[in-house]
Amino acid sequence: MQTEIIVAGFGGQGVLFAGQVLAYAAMDHGLHVTWIPSYGPEMRGGTANCTVIIADEEIGAPLVKHPKAVIALNRPSLDKYEPLVTAGGLLLVNASLIDRPVAREDVQAVYVPANEIAERLGDKRLTNMVMVGALLGATGVLEMNAVQESLKAHLPAKHHRLLPANYQALEEGAQIARETLAQAA
Amino acid sequence: MQTEIIVAGFGGQGVLFAGQVLAYAAMDHGLHVTWIPSYGPEMRGGTANCTVIIADEEIGAPLVKHPKAVIALNRPSLDKYEPLVTAGGLLLVNASLIDRPVAREDVQAVYVPANEIAERLGDKRLTNMVMVGALLGATGVLEMNAVQESLKAHLPAKHHRLLPANYQALEEGAQIARETLAQAA
Amino acid sequence: MPVSGWIEVSEKYCKGCDLCTHACPQNVMSLDLARLTPKGYHPVHLHAEGCTGCAVCAVVCPEAALTVFRGEKIMAGV
Amino acid sequence: MPVSGWIEVSEKYCKGCDLCTHACPQNVMSLDLARLTPKGYHPVHLHAEGCTGCAVCAVVCPEAALTVFRGEKIMAGV
Amino acid sequence: MAEAALRAGCEAYFGYPITPQTELLEHMAARMPELGRAFVQAESEVAAINMVYGAACTGKRVMTSSSSPGVSLMMEGLSYIAGTEVPAVIIDVMRGGPGLGNIAPAQADYHQMVHGGGHGDYKQIVLAPASVQEAIDLTVLAFDLAEKYRSIAVVLADGSLGQMMEPAELPPMQPLKKGAPEWAVTGEPGRPRRQLTSIYLQPEDEETTNIRLLRRWMEIEANEVRYQGYYLEDAEIVLVGFGTSGRVALSAVRQARAEGIRAGLLRPISLSPFPTEAVKAAAQSAKAMLVVEMNAGQMLTDVKLAVQGACPVDFYGRMGGVVPLPDEVLAEIRRLHANPPADLNGHTRAAWLDRLELVRGGN
Amino acid sequence: MAEAALRAGCEAYFGYPITPQTELLEHMAARMPELGRAFVQAESEVAAINMVYGAACTGKRVMTSSSSPGVSLMMEGLSYIAGTEVPAVIIDVMRGGPGLGNIAPAQADYHQMVHGGGHGDYKQIVLAPASVQEAIDLTVLAFDLAEKYRSIAVVLADGSLGQMMEPAELPPMQPLKKGAPEWAVTGEPGRPRRQLTSIYLQPEDEETTNIRLLRRWMEIEANEVRYQGYYLEDAEIVLVGFGTSGRVALSAVRQARAEGIRAGLLRPISLSPFPTEAVKAAAQSAKAMLVVEMNAGQMLTDVKLAVQGACPVDFYGRMGGVVPLPDEVLAEIRRLHANPPADLNGHTRAAWLDRLELVRGGN
Amino acid sequence: MVITDTQNAKVVYERPESLTDISTHYCPGCTHGTAHRLVAEVLDEMGRREHSIGVASVGCSVFSYNYFDMDFVQAAHGRAPAMATGVKRVFPDRTVYTYQGDGDLASIGMAEIMHAAGRGENITVVFLNNAIYGMTGGQMAPTTLPGMKTTSSPLGRDVETQGMPLKMSEILATLDATAYVVRRSLHNPAEIRKAKKALRTAFEVQERGLGFSMVELLSSCPTNWGINPLESLTFIEDKMVPAYPLGDYKVLEAVKAMKVKGA
Amino acid sequence: MVITDTQNAKVVYERPESLTDISTHYCPGCTHGTAHRLVAEVLDEMGRREHSIGVASVGCSVFSYNYFDMDFVQAAHGRAPAMATGVKRVFPDRTVYTYQGDGDLASIGMAEIMHAAGRGENITVVFLNNAIYGMTGGQMAPTTLPGMKTTSSPLGRDVETQGMPLKMSEILATLDATAYVVRRSLHNPAEIRKAKKALRTAFEVQERGLGFSMVELLSSCPTNWGINPLESLTFIEDKMVPAYPLGDYKVLEAVKAMKVKGA
Numbered sequence A, B: 001m002q003t004e005i006i007v008a009g010f011g012g013q014g015v016l017f018a019g020q021v022l023a024y025a026a027m028d029h030g031l032h033v034t035w036i037p038s039y040g041p042e043m044r045g046g047t048a049n050c051t052v053i054i055a056d057e058e059i060g061a062p063l064v065k066h067p068k069a070v071i072a073l074n075r076p077s078l079d080k081y082e083p084l085v086t087a088g089g090l091l092l093v094n095a096s097l098i099d100r101p102v103a104r105e106d107v108q109a110v111y112v113p114a115n116e117i118a119e120r121l122g123d124k125r126l127t128n129m130v131m132v133g134a135l136l137g138a139t140g141v142l143e144m145n146a147v148q149e150s151l152k153a154h155l156p157a158k159h160h161r162l163l164p165a166n167y168q169a170l171e172e173g174a175q176i177a178r179e180t181l182a183q184a185a
Numbered sequence C, D: 001m002p003v004s005g006w007i008e009v010s011e012k013y014c015k016g017c018d019l020c021t022h023a024c025p026q027n028v029m030s031l032d033l034a035r036l037t038p039k040g041y042h043p044v045h046l047h048a049e050g051c052t053g054c055a056v057c058a059v060v061c062p063e064a065a066l067t068v069f070r071g072e073k074i075m076a077g078v
Numbered sequence E, F: 001m002a003e004a005a006l007r008a009g010c011e012a013y014f015g016y017p018i019t020p021q022t023e024l025l026e027h028m029a030a031r032m033p034e035l036g037r038a039f040v041q042a043e044s045e046v047a048a049i050n051m052v053y054g055a056a057c058t059g060k061r062v063m064t065s066s067s068s069p070g071v072s073l074m075m076e077g078l079s080y081i082a083g084t085e086v087p088a089v090i091i092d093v094m095r096g097g098p099g100l101g102n103i104a105p106a107q108a109d110y111h112q113m114v115h116g117g118g119h120g121d122y123k124q125i126v127l128a129p130a131s132v133q134e135a136i137d138l139t140v141l142a143f144d145l146a147e148k149y150r151s152i153a154v155v156l157a158d159g160s161l162g163q164m165m166e167p168a169e170l171p172p173m174q175p176l177k178k179g180a181p182e183w184a185v186t187g188e189p190g191r192p193r194r195q196l197t198s199i200y201l202q203p204e205d206e207e208t209t210n211i212r213l214l215r216r217w218m219e220i221e222a223n224e225v226r227y228q229g230y231y232l233e234d235a236e237i238v239l240v241g242f243g244t245s246g247r248v249a250l251s252a253v254r255q256a257r258a259e260g261i262r263a264g265l266l267r268p269i270s271l272s273p274f275p276t277e278a279v280k281a282a283a284q285s286a287k288a289m290l291v292v293e294m295n296a297g298q299m300l301t302d303v304k305l306a307v308q309g310a311c312p313v314d315f316y317g318r319m320g321g322v323v324p325l326p327d328e329v330l331a332e333i334r335r336l337h338a339n340p341p342a343d344l345n346g347h348t349r350a351a352w353l354d355r356l357e358l359v360r361g362g363n
Numbered sequence G, H: 001m002v003i004t005d006t007q008n009a010k011v012v013y014e015r016p017e018s019l020t021d022i023s024t025h026y027c028p029g030c031t032h033g034t035a036h037r038l039v040a041e042v043l044d045e046m047g048r049r050e051h052s053i054g055v056a057s058v059g060c061s062v063f064s065y066n067y068f069d070m071d072f073v074q075a076a077h078g079r080a081p082a083m084a085t086g087v088k089r090v091f092p093d094r095t096v097y098t099y100q101g102d103g104d105l106a107s108i109g110m111a112e113i114m115h116a117a118g119r120g121e122n123i124t125v126v127f128l129n130n131a132i133y134g135m136t137g138g139q140m141a142p143t144t145l146p147g148m149k150t151t152s153s154p155l156g157r158d159v160e161t162q163g164m165p166l167k168m169s170e171i172l173a174t175l176d177a178t179a180y181v182v183r184r185s186l187h188n189p190a191e192i193r194k195a196k197k198a199l200r201t202a203f204e205v206q207e208r209g210l211g212f213s214m215v216e217l218l219s220s221c222p223t224n225w226g227i228n229p230l231e232s233l234t235f236i237e238d239k240m241v242p243a244y245p246l247g248d249y250k251v252l253e254a255v256k257a258m259k260v261k262g263a
Ligand SMILES: Cc1ncc(C[n+]2csc(CCOP(=O)(O)OP(=O)(O)O)c2C)c(N)n1
Pocket: E016, E017, E018, E019, E045, E069, E070, E073, G058, G059, G060, G061, G077, G100, G101, G102, G103, G104, G105, G128, G130, G132, G133, G134, G135, G136, G141
């Protein structure tokens, strides 16, 4: 079984770190994983994305055309990846910055006002964790526990005081995803 | 008909210029010609030599293993080229600096005390012209006139006052060669 | 009548860096937390009266996001 | 007895550049026009008495071609 | 890779920041001083390679790392190091070019590193990892080979590897070697002086050096060819790809096998020396070969040289930092399977470009 | 060559002295200011190529010249020029290497110039003269081709040519062209701004650029292949050699013909694009081919790629600045004539080295 | 409600014509943008926009060619002064300038800047000194302050092994062929105004053919300094200005004699 | 006949041990040889011959590695300071020095010398300034005097297009990390003695770990200047010394405090 996840947004939205958190969690739990970033046309303030592949066997190509799940942190990311998600896949939409709904009907969409939630939790930089939470809430690719543990393990010590807020962000994102899926079901 | 001439000596002995004078003379008189320098292991104060090929048809390789004539301005040059001159070829030896006779019997040797002649004519730098003169005296590859004319044409104007001494050097060299050959004959 | 001014903020350029707000001698600028630019920044706005059109804000703005006007204050009903 | 000296010239190194001859305070050095080194230079030699062994020649010689000695002048038949 | 180099006993690192290999330099900046070893952030890649040159002359294990434009600046230095016959390790993380290009992963510097981007006849060992683990292992190997053959050893990674996270194991810390090789310039008292130079003014001497280098290279060719084969036993369509494109090809081959197509993959690990014999052998039984690269067909020349017409050799590549997707390669395998070409000499490129533009159009 | 460049309308020269091409720079130093054109002795080859880059962006005819180590320093700049698609002319007079090597004539930078010494996929036009006259003519041609294809054009001479004197005729002085191409950055008022860059951060855009470059290159391949054949009609032993080694081969071929051996010579003039078709054609009727170079067999790869096994391809080269003598090449022709090999793939080099050491021993 | 009378209103400041309408990729509060604005304003005021050729360098300002509405070329890392030389020598009547960061100019491009200055090349160099490699993620630059932590000097720049900061204005001022070399800062409105005036002078020096001119500008890098934009300005004032004193390092008599309009 | 009593004679001067018995390739009267001799004498006197690693550069002195009887490496043109950095960083207790010409150090090698000095690299640089590219046949160097004719400035160096001479000692003295930077000359016995003393000081600076030291030596090139060796010394005295004043450009207090044995 192999799950491909793309996280995409502006540079500065914590795109790469969101992917890393997933990758570390998978790694720490004995799964095969690849994480690979790619940058848009601009390095500063431009778009950035990363692809995380989590699998239970050796992974070939670290990039895929049709991912199973996409976290779209801004509008251009949604525009770019909406057509590419596999049928039956998942689109996690940062509703704070994206003002349009998902058009495809063969994918599952989850709308998360991630910037608002993050600012409410006291730090705009938590936006990415809210979205990661939503991913966890919507799929079973990794346990919430696993992610929280590896967050703790890999966050530099000086940032450890931010852990509770991060956990909270993950939870709130997951909550929204669970609710959405429940409604859809 | 093709004649290959190698001029060899220390850097500073006017080796390259001697070859150039021959090349210019040939060029100015409508012959095919190539002139190509090569340097020994040292650039300053080291050995230098050049190969001049004069022919009445298009010239292929600008270098040859077995030249028809060699002007050896110093001992290492004689040591190097004596074995290589074609049988029946010509070895012009600067007797001022070379203290050994030519060993081969199948070549024509001409000994010229070129440094002494040059110093007597007032300029050590005429050594090379004495040797060129000897070459002209010993072979018919080019006319003395032709060489003198192209010397005039290609010597920078500021050196023109040295022309008479150069002519004289050529003549004295030629004279010695003619005498040597006459004796040998 | 006192000289007065106002500014126009281009949301295309403004990145909410807050440099102008601190430079403004009249302290009349701040980030508009109610708005997000397309790039996700809170743009500046005038939150109080008192702009003199001194253009200090424009001098410090790295993004050339501000246009500064000066004129006479008049009252008008809209 | 007056202090006196002499030099040894290595023909391997000397290039007849003439710098030492002009530097010698006693003017006792010159190129030996009767000799040629293997490289084709006229080497220097002492052409007159009076060397004091001051080593100025050695100080200016670019080739380290000179060895300078100092000793007492004595007469001896050879 | 940086940590692998440390553990392989690298005693000096000289480098200049450039994306996508800054992390490597930064790791060295932190760790080398900790270990009491030399780290210098050079003023440029030109300086970096010449610092490496100097330190390499002392016989210590030394390295630099850079990426495409920076590596181009090292060409003179590399030629000097090769001509002086001192060991040095270079990590080159390739990015999109030519020119400043971009920082996306590419493989367009194959010719530069494999066939020689510097002046003069010289060869260098070039190892191309396809995973983070292999990157680590080949870095260690590079130090060993460089030292053994007094040669330059390059770890040539595409940008994907420079930036990828994957689980991997680091080797144990090696003790630093003691003493210096007998050619090393160390300023050690009590022995005759030693000199290291790349000058041989007498052409005959320079030729002797060239012959020595060539003979040594033939030894390297005999001993140090490395590659990995996948499903080659019965493969009709043989893919050849290195680094990330090898990995992508592997995914495609697996998908093809799942579809019943007998595809296989030969992944050169040592690009130089190139696994010529292995490619030749694979060509004997193949209906067609497909070279997959992230460039316009550079390794393709070495494959064709090896195959010498034994089977048609086709090409698929993406350029400018685009990483091909397994789907694209699978489509190529299907095409070759459905319609094995009789002869492809000379027409490979034009047809590939046409197909590529279709793929791009469809993006 | 310098005077030829002037007459071809070269408006700016930037260079750094290096033997064996200092005369070229010195000629420019005297003549360019006389004509009111730009001459700058740059602080280095790195600076020189970047000055060329700047001036080339304005659409003027510009050039630099250097020799092997200096050219290695230009690799980054060349890649930028190629990536920016601006025309520039480079004269490279090759000397013995690797490293500082020596100043004797060599051809060991073939790979660097023909297959790409800089990073990224790019190709450049490479023209190899074999006589002073050809050096002049190809210099003029280089300016024309560079401009026509917005490409780098290299005149790749071996040191012999850089230093040889031969009778030759110079072209007439061309008038300087007026106006600038529509892509040129000239700071001309009254039109939209223009930019020239080699950055395409989006890999897809960089790929588009790469495709454009490749398509243009295919056009160059179609139009600009140049070579000269000698006695090829009935040749059984076909020699392939460029520049001075081509000339030496010609002497040997003539001597062989005099002995009744049907030898011929194909002398590539454009090394890039390479006369692949012509070599292929010559291989069809040949019993054997012999590539003669002043290196360890660099053009050999292109010949083999062209021949694709159609006939055995053997090699004779001298390295490190040694110019082969016609006698040596003649001996090779005699050998191949007496004993035409059946198949030479893969064994060429070892056997050549053995023969070479015999030749050298006998020197 | 207060409405301002737009009839009598006048524009006190507006975005200069020499800037395009492209939003920059600079981090919020980065004074690269300020420097761009000043250059644009000066070229507007001098009417040279359409007669200029800019040379972009490699660093965060690599895309400056997108932001200036004029002809531009883009140089290899460090080589902008060489490229500008190439341009200027064939187009002597254009305003040719480079825009370079401190890594670009003072590290890899040291030889090129020294020699362009040494030749007295008639170009203008806008030199942004932010004491760090911005673009590549905050490595040490030759201008990094002693003790300053960067990603390649994680314990702080150690002057024993990593040397002392290079003061480029001081160095270039020692060259006989430079005409105008000054250092300014971008950390407050007054300094920004002085910076603009210096840029105007530098471009006027070129206009009059007086030779090489450079304006070094102390600039911020909030992202890699790890502090916010406002703190960054304070860092410039408190830390950088003492290490890099503002002032005129070389002003030829002929330049002093010039009448230059202020900002 | 006068015979000197060899019993009581003593050797006042002899060829230093640190020189090999290979005759140099330098032109007659070229003061490259003088500089070699001084370096050799100093290393002899300091007993460092067998603890030294020299770095030869590209220029007429390219073969200096043949003439010094000690370990040597040979650098690429201009890169000797980088190469020396590489050597010194792994062998900090060796005496590491470069021997460079003016083309090598001040032209192509500008970045490397500036940064080695900027890092305060604990090496010694012996810098031979002969105002010309000797080896390649007399082209203009960055140090060529205004108006001086060379093969690449056939009408004389034109300061308008070719700039002003670069004064490397003055430039390097401005760098905060240099310890000892002086200029001496080789044109007469007194100056030669001072040059030797400076070299001694420079090597002692390195010995004591005080940082970067450089001795610039004004040197002759009779061949490319087109005058004889003696006239060349006069040229140095009359033309070069005024343009390149002899003196101490940077002497750290710690260096001044050192007790160094004179020549
Ligand atoms: C030859 C080469 N080496 C390295 C790089 C990577 N690189 C890009 S920008 C940069 C440093 C930029 O720093 P600076 O000039 O200070 O500009 P800033 O980003 O701080 O404005 C480096 C090292 C490159 N592009 N090319």
